Amino acid sequence: MTHQFSLENIQDEWEKNSKIDYSNLGTESIRIPVIHDKYLKIFIDERIRLKGMEFELSKLVRAKTSHYKGEMSQ
Numbered sequence: 001m002t003h004q005f006s007l008e009n010i011q012d013e014w015e016k017n018s019k020i021d022y023s024n025l026g027t028e029s030i031r032i033p034v035i036h037d038k039y040l041k042i043f044i045d046e047r048i049r050l051k052g053m054e055f056e057l058s059k060l061v062r063a064k065t066s067h068y069k070g071e072m073s074q
Contacts, residue, residue, distance in 0.1 A: 010039075017038070
């Protein structure tokens, strides 16, 4: 899926999805797993993206540390 969502987009979507029709609670209860799945997928995609960024950051820190310690080969 790997869509990039801004926090504002997620909040706007939640604003729409969190409304409950109290006159039709049966249908609303059926929507719960669908909405849960939607936001779980967004969470997982963003978590994977975060882990990738953390990995890239650790590589950069390692390279810069080696460089400034004079351990990098020319």
